[in-house]
Amino acid sequence: MSPKSRFSEISYRPVVNDPSASYHLIYFITGNPGLIAYYDTFLATLYDSLSRSKNQSSNYFHIHGQSLAGFEEEEPELSSPYSLEDQITISLTSLQRQRIPSGALQGQPYASVILIGHSVGSYILLELIQRLRKSSSSLNIRAGILLFPTVTHLAQSPSGVKISRLFRIPDFAKRASSVAKALVSIAPKSVLKWLVGLLTGMPNDSAEVTTRFLRSSMGIWQALHLAKDEIDFITEDKWDEDIWGIEHEETDQKPHIPKLIFYFGEKDHWVANHTRDALIAARGRIDIESSSSKPVMLIDENGVEHGFCIRHSESIAEKVKIWIENAMDGESEA
Template sequence: MSSVLPVTTQIPGEISFHPISEDPSAAHHLIYFITGNPGLISYYNTFFQTLHELLSSSMSSTSNVFHIHGQSLAGFEDDTAKPFKPAPYSLEDQISLSLRTLQSLTILSDPRKSQPYTSIILIGHSVGSYILLELINRLRKSSSPLNIKAGILLFPTVTHIAQSPSGVKISTLFRIPDFPRRASFVARNVVSVLPRSWLRWLVGVVTGMPDEAAEVTTGFLRSRMGIWQALHMAKDEMEQITEDRWGEDIWGAEHEDVNHKYRVPKLVFYFGEKDHWVADHTRDALIAARGRGEEEMKSSKPIMLIDENGVDHGFCIRHSESIAEMVKVWIEEIMLE
C-alpha cells in the first residue's frame, strides 16, 4: 500500500501531494495543475484534496503513484521572500514561468528521489487550459524528454474569449486608456479603508461564496498587485486568445499514424453548458472542427464534453468534489491506454 506525506506548505502559493510507495517498481506520475484568472491556487484546495484522496484509494494506487502539484500564477501572491515586481506579468510570462516550473519538477520521495516522472498529466482551468496547450506545443517543438501523456481542460477558454458574454463587457472597459492600472488603484484605495473582517464579511454577502473561497478572495483584494495583475492579464487574454492557433501535432488526426514518432497527448475538454467566459457558438465551432465524433473512437482527436449538471465556470467555488470525481475517472481511463 502507499502512504502520504503532508501537503507541502513551505513555499507560498503552492499545493503539492507527494505519496510514498513501498513498491520499488511502482510508476510515479505527475499531475500538474494550471489555474484560471485570478490565479490563486488556494481556490482549488478542496479540489486537490478530493482528487488526491480519490486517487490514493484507487485499486491501482500501489502500481501507479500520483503526485499532484499546482501553484498560483505569478503576480497574485504577496511573497515577501521574493523581490517585489512593480509591474504585472503578461500571459506570455505566465506560460514561460509555468513551463520552467514543469521542467524542473522531479520525484521528491524515496526511493526514486530526483528522478523524472514516468508520465505527466496536465490539468488546466479556464485560461489555464490555454496555457496547457501552449506548454504541450512548446515542449513538442523543443523535443523535450518529458512524457506528457494527457491534458484535461476544465471550462477552457482557448479561442475567441472576447466574444464570450463577459469578454464583450470587459473588452469595452479595456478601451479606456490604462484601465487595468487605474481600476486597480481605485479598488485598492476602497478596500484599504475597510478592516479585513469587514471586507471578508462584505465579500461573502455580495458574492455568496463559501467561507474558504471568500477568505481567498479577501486576501486577493488586499494584495499589493492582485487586482492589477488580474486585469492586466485579462486584457492580454482578450487580445491573444482569438483564432485556433494549434495544428494536428496538438489536436491529433482522425486516424493516428502508428509509425509517427510523436505521440499526441490525449486531450479531454469539459465545457460549461452556459459559460459566461465561453460563447456557445465558438465552443460549438471548436467541437465541430476539433472534437472526436462517435465514429472516430480510434482517433487521437480530443474528447469534448459539455456539462449537464449546472456547474459554473468557476467550478472550484462550489463544485470541487463533483469535478474531482470526474477527473479521477478520466485519469484512470488515460492510464489504461
C-alpha cells in the same frame, strides 16, 4: 501526507519506498485570478480519490499546483504585472523542474505527466504541450484535461464582450486597480471578508482566498492585466495539428499525441456557445468509444459554473479521477 503549502503552492506527494512503483505527476494550472488556494478542496479530493483507487495499485500520483505569478499577498509589488507570455514561461520552467521527491527514485523524472488546466490555465496547458513538443523534450505528457477551457475567441464570450469595452479606456487595468486598492485599504480584513461573502455568496474558504487576493500588493492589477492579454491573444485556433490528434500520413513516424479531454460549461459566461460548438465540430469528438486520436470534448449537463472550484470541487474531482484512470489505461471515457 499533507500539502506542502496552503498558499502559493500545493503539493501532494506520498512517501513510499517501493522500487517497483511507477510515479506520475499531475500538474495543475489555475485560472484567473491565479491563486492555487481556490483549488484546495478540488486537489485534496482528487488526491484522496486516486489514493483510494483499486485500479492503480502500482501507480503513485503526485499532485502539484502553484499560483500564477503576481497574485500572492507576500509577493513584492513590481513596476508592471506579468503578461500571459510570462505566465506560460514560468509554468513551463516549473513543470520541467519537477522530480520525484523521495524514495528509491528520488530526483528522477516522472514516468508520465498529466496536465490539468482551468479557464486560461487550459490555454497555458496547450501552449506547454506545443512548446515541449517543439523543443523535443523528454517529458512524457500522457494527457491533458481542460476544465471550462477558454482557448479561442475569448472576446466573443458574454463577459469578454463587456470587459473588452473597459479595456478601451487607456491604462484601465492600472487605474481600476488603484481605485480598488484604495477602497479595500479602508476596510479591516474581517469586514472585507464579510463583505466578499455577502456580495458574492461565496462559501467561507473561497471568501478568505478572495480577501487575500484583494489585499495583495498587485493582485487586482495582475488579474486585470492578464485578462487584457487573454482578450488580445486568445483568438483564433493557433495550435499545430499534432496537438489536436490529427493523424499524419506517415503513420509509422507519428509521434505520441497526448490524450486531451475538454469539459465545457453548458452556459459559460467566459465561453460563447457558438465558438465552443465550432471548436467541437472542427477539432473534437463526443464519441468516447471512437478510436480517433482527436480530443474528447464534453459539455456539462449539471449546471456547474465556470468557477467550478467555488461550489463544485468534489463532483468535478470525481470526474477528473475517472479520466485520469482511463488515460493511464490507454482510454478516455466520460
